[in-house]
Amino acid sequence: MQTIRYEKDQAGIVTLTFDEPDSPVNTMGPAWRRDMPRAVDRLVAEQAHIKGVVLASSKTSFFAGADLKGVLKLKASDAPQCFEEVQGVKRSFRRLETLGKPVVACLNGAALGGGWELALAAHHRIAIDDQKIQFGLPEVTLGLMPGASGITKMVRLLGLAAAQPYLMEGKLMSPRAAHALGLVHELVDNADALRVRAIEWIGANPNPTQPWDAKGYKLPGGGPSSPQIAQGLAVAPAMLSAKTRGLYPAPEAILASMVEGAQVDFDTALRIESRYLAPLMTGQVAKNMITAFFFNLNAIKSGAARPRDVPKWKAGKVGILGAGMMGSGIAWANASRGVACVLKDVSLEKARSGKDHVRKLTDARVRKGSMDTARQEQVLSLVHPTDNAEDLQGCDLIIEAVFEQRALKAQVTKEAEPKLAANGFFASNTSTLPISGLAQASARPHKFIGLHFFSPVDRMPLVEIIKGKQTDAETIAHACNYVLQIGKTPIVVNDSRGFFTSRTFGSFALEGCAMLGEGVPAPLIENAALACGMPVGPLAVLDETSLALSQQVIEQTRADFAAEGKRYELRAGEDVIERMVKDLKRSGRAAGGGFYEYPAQGRKFLWPELKTLFEKHGEADIDELKDRFLYRQVIETARCLQEGVLTSEHEANIGSIFGFGFPAWTGGALQFIRATGTQRFIARAEQLAAKHGPRFAVPEIVREGA
Numbered sequence: 001m002q003t004i005r006y007e008k009d010q011a012g013i014v015t016l017t018f019d020e021p022d023s024p025v026n027t028m029g030p031a032w033r034r035d036m037p038r039a040v041d042r043l044v045a046e047q048a049h050i051k052g053v054v055l056a057s058s059k060t061s062f063f064a065g066a067d068l069k070g071v072l073k074l075k076a077s078d079a080p081q082c083f084e085e086v087q088g089v090k091r092s093f094r095r096l097e098t099l100g101k102p103v104v105a106c107l108n109g110a111a112l113g114g115g116w117e118l119a120l121a122a123h124h125r126i127a128i129d130d131q132k133i134q135f136g137l138p139e140v141t142l143g144l145m146p147g148a149s150g151i152t153k154m155v156r157l158l159g160l161a162a163a164q165p166y167l168m169e170g171k172l173m174s175p176r177a178a179h180a181l182g183l184v185h186e187l188v189d190n191a192d193a194l195r196v197r198a199i200e201w202i203g204a205n206p207n208p209t210q211p212w213d214a215k216g217y218k219l220p221g222g223g224p225s226s227p228q229i230a231q232g233l234a235v236a237p238a239m240l241s242a243k244t245r246g247l248y249p250a251p252e253a254i255l256a257s258m259v260e261g262a263q264v265d266f267d268t269a270l271r272i273e274s275r276y277l278a279p280l281m282t283g284q285v286a287k288n289m290i291t292a293f294f295f296n297l298n299a300i301k302s303g304a305a306r307p308r309d310v311p312k313w314k315a316g317k318v319g320i321l322g323a324g325m326m327g328s329g330i331a332w333a334n335a336s337r338g339v340a341c342v343l344k345d346v347s348l349e350k351a352r353s354g355k356d357h358v359r360k361l362t363d364a365r366v367r368k369g370s371m372d373t374a375r376q377e378q379v380l381s382l383v384h385p386t387d388n389a390e391d392l393q394g395c396d397l398i399i400e401a402v403f404e405q406r407a408l409k410a411q412v413t414k415e416a417e418p419k420l421a422a423n424g425f426f427a428s429n430t431s432t433l434p435i436s437g438l439a440q441a442s443a444r445p446h447k448f449i450g451l452h453f454f455s456p457v458d459r460m461p462l463v464e465i466i467k468g469k470q471t472d473a474e475t476i477a478h479a480c481n482y483v484l485q486i487g488k489t490p491i492v493v494n495d496s497r498g499f500f501t502s503r504t505f506g507s508f509a510l511e512g513c514a515m516l517g518e519g520v521p522a523p524l525i526e527n528a529a530l531a532c533g534m535p536v537g538p539l540a541v542l543d544e545t546s547l548a549l550s551q552q553v554i555e556q557t558r559a560d561f562a563a564e565g566k567r568y569e570l571r572a573g574e575d576v577i578e579r580m581v582k583d584l585k586r587s588g589r590a591a592g593g594g595f596y597e598y599p600a601q602g603r604k605f606l607w608p609e610l611k612t613l614f615e616k617h618g619e620a621d622i623d624e625l626k627d628r629f630l631y632r633q634v635i636e637t638a639r640c641l642q643e644g645v646l647t648s649e650h651e652a653n654i655g656s657i658f659g660f661g662f663p664a665w666t667g668g669a670l671q672f673i674r675a676t677g678t679q680r681f682i683a684r685a686e687q688l689a690a691k692h693g694p695r696f697a698v699p700e701i702v703r704e705g706a
Helices: 030-045 068-072 076-097 114-120 138-142 150-158 160-168 175-180 191-204 227-244 249-261 266-281 284-301 325-335 348-368 373-381 406-419 435-441 473-485 501-518 522-531 538-545 547-563 574-583 609-613 622-642 649-660 669-676 678-692 700-705
Strands: 004-008 013-018 052-057 103-107 124-128 186-188 317-321 340-344 383-386 395-400 420-428 448-453 462-467 489-494
Touching: 004 030, 013 030, 013 191, 030 076, 052 191, 068 284, 076 114, 076 266, 103 114, 103 191, 114 150, 124 175, 124 191, 138 249, 138 284, 150 160, 150 249, 150 266, 160 227, 160 249, 175 186, 186 191, 227 249, 249 266, 249 284, 266 284, 284 489, 284 649, 284 669, 317 325, 317 406, 325 340, 325 348, 325 373, 325 383, 325 448, 340 348, 348 373, 348 383, 373 383, 395 406, 406 420, 406 435, 420 473, 435 448, 448 473, 462 473, 462 649, 473 489, 489 649, 501 522, 501 538, 501 574, 501 622, 501 649, 522 538, 522 622, 538 547, 547 574, 622 649, 622 669, 622 678, 622 700, 649 669, 669 678, 678 700
Parallel strands: 013 052, 052 103, 103 124, 124 186, 317 340, 317 395, 340 383, 395 420, 420 448, 462 489
Antiparallel strands: 004 013, 448 462
């Protein structure tokens, strides 16, 4: 066997050690799928001479799960083969747990996906008590479902309701949390203790049985027909559909497998599980999500964009200029990761108000139980509010998060930059203004960079790092290190107006405005955006970010063009923003109302006057509206790649999903082209360009890719 070592000691205890060659982790690749049945065959053949079985790993983790590269190669016609292969894995697990001998899993590290399903084949699970270790079934986040007995067993161990977050949301567990749920039976302090306890347990439990095989077993919490469970299941499909909008098949398949499997015997439930898994494995959504959330994301986290040959670096003290929602959010991001920060504003009162926002964020986590009061006080102690620039002295990094006004940003840069530590660097949190222009106010433009955080900072995982024309490699590397240090995901882009994320997301918002200007009903515009998978409609997002701010950006761009002796022509949709702000005096939510009304009591609703002022016809082709939203963003992303703003496909995909909510089912903006098929994409884009103008013109880089 290539991936499993079979060793039997004098006491008759067999240890199956998983050790995939030339790999940092164990996976359910083709070699393992051949080896596992052979190992079980040998156990059965030697059954009379075996006292027990220990499942162990030679890696730093226990088992990583499915072979995702293999999944990417599958075609729709491979579904029957997938079904048979998954059933083969389950047969091995089933034979192992019904061997009549005690089986113990020694969990020395992470057990995720198929790795956790392998652990569930053991009668007894022992884990190292380390909060960094994770267990669980995250398949849904990759467009898949736990199909190697994970659904069937988790439902039978926890019950339908309690198992739901671990199956349908991919919630992970620490060893201690798994122990509290009864999924891990023992915790030990170190790896050496794992085998000692395993042998002791085998000696004390010669005839164990899995819970679902025990006489008199009942499903925890009741089955689908029990009144309380049935009441929840009656509304569950509708709630799920409202959340996924039919774009994510995996959660629907998981729910169906859970409920159907709970109504039949164990082995039938396993077959149901396999039947739902096979089409997911061979479907396009899983390929898209695996590409983005595994391969692209891992490339970014491994530092693919970080300049080489620069020593690793950590920030010890960070200065933040501006204690508004953005600045206080950045303060939270630092303090929650143990980084001390100075939060400066023009008055101590404003700075303290920013720290109060950090306190509110910690209060919310204390209420949810994800943070205790001791940890809360520790986080708050790391935030120092001030109105005194001298308190910035010795900062390794200073981030300005003041208003989007070039003169103001220049002023705070000149005031704060001299306080930096000798090897420190300065960053602007601007979302639109070119970094090279802002760096003109710096005495050290090679140590000036853009760090574009997204709002709300405590929930948004991405930070867009923008290289100015003079930014040196060391500063880029340190910026990447810093973003990872505070638990965010960095993408590195080159300088331009709007960079990548603001520029591309702006194209989405403006497309919605263009539709409104064409006379498309506002409700149709908002619903079309949601129907294609965007998290919020374009009119709603413009209200939230402020139409006045969008108008400011238009004015600043117009002024910048004039300074270069050029005339700025409004883009499609910008005329609607100008009309809303200048003529109709509706500047967004903060100003009392924009495209929406915001009553003191009750939910927001679209401003009724939009119908009178803009609507020219009561209907539109919703499929075309959806295409316009998706294609407009994809084409702008491709232009960013062609112009060198973006330098890699994985940063385009991750940046689009995490930065501005491009639908995750697509795998990202550039993966959307691959999944659609380049020729089909070009043909549809040309149709949209003929009807709606050159903003849908296909960039040459896409045609070359064909």
